[in-house]
Amino acid sequence: MHDSIEEGDLITVGLPRNLFELDSGADHYLLFAGGIGITPMLAMAHYLYAQGKSFALHYCGRTAARLAFVQQLSHSPFADAVHFHLDDGPTSQRLDLSHLLGTQSPSQQLYICGPTGFMDFVLAEARGHGWHEDALHREYFSAPVTTTAQDPAFEVELRQSQRVIVIPAERTVLEMLLEAGVDVASSCEQGICGSCLIPVLEGQPDHRDQFLTAQERQANNCFTPCCSRSFSPRLVLDL
Structure with missing residues (x-):
């Protein structure tokens, strides 16, 4: 922003999101x-x-x-x-x-x-x-640092665009998606905020985030591409 935004420029911002919202219905x-x-x-x-x-x-x-x-x-x-x-x-x-x-x-x-x-x-x-x-x-505040050098490579299939992207051990799904020109929202890139959640249609994610609950992980219908990987050779994403 310091490099590219000048006085008078029109910018578009999103509405605030609260991922730690207080439930006002409790006693x-x-x-x-x-x-x-x-x-x-x-x-x-x-x-x-x-x-x-x-x-x-x-x-x-x-x-x-x-x-x-x-x-x-x-x-x-x-x-x-x-x-x-x-x-x-x-x-x-x-x-x-x-x-x-x-x-x-x-x-x-x-x-x-x-x-x-x-x-x-x-x-x-x-x-x-x-x-x-x-x-x-x-x-x-932050997620524990994890290394992926020993993780196997896997594929993500983008169902909507019929594209298949290989995810090497040293790269995250988010990095590879952005590099391929796929528009994915993200923020913390540590698996804390949930901004990058993507629906999973097939496959078994290897959840490494701090955002999803145990029940949400067991459902296996979404994952955080910024840090999570895959137990199955291919994940099919709703992208």
């Missing part, structure tokens, strides 16, 4: 933040308070000095709903997931944002206590 919300993952939770807490909703915000970090918005949260009108859990604090304030997640009802929703390890731990605990996937909402 109670559990908000978990790890480190700077407090950013979306802070906005959610303000909204839920304004709507008169029941919620609890659990903010986890190494030390109080490394947490953002501590003063703002401590003096907010919903301060009673904010709980700090510090690694260097007393045992009594440690995060007790068994207690918090032990009784899940259809009227509850869980939202979490923070480092991947922290999020995976909380989500695993929730699933272990019977929480349904529809009630678990997360937003990742």
Whole structure:
């Protein structure tokens, strides 16, 4: 944009998309933040308070000095709903997931944002206590780095255009599609945002994203070409 857009140019932009949307139909919300993952939770807490909703915000970090918005949260009108859990604090304030997640009802929703390890731990605990996937909402900062040098090559067939494109081990499907002139929307290119999701008509994707739920992966009817690959020799895409 810095190189090609000049003052007075007319540009086209898309509408904002929210991939971490708050479900306003629940009766109670559990908000978990790890480190700077407090950013979306802070906005959610303000909204839920304004709507008169029941919620609890659990903010986890190494030390109080490394947490953002501590003063703002401590003096907010919903301060009673904010709980700090510090690694260097007393045992009594440690995060007790068994207690918090032990009784899940259809009227509850869980939202979490923070480092991947922290999020995976909380989500695993929730699933272990019977929480349904529809009630678990997360937003990742980044995806783990994966190497594909040892992966086999495979083909993608574009059903609409009847084209077949070979995907070598060192290239992603998204890269090869764009190189072939196929217009595919993308953003993070890490499998986090879901912008590049493509419908899959045939074949078995090797899902490597952080966006799809376990149920969506099992359906095998879409995949993220920016990072995911294929277990089958050919994937047939609705392109």
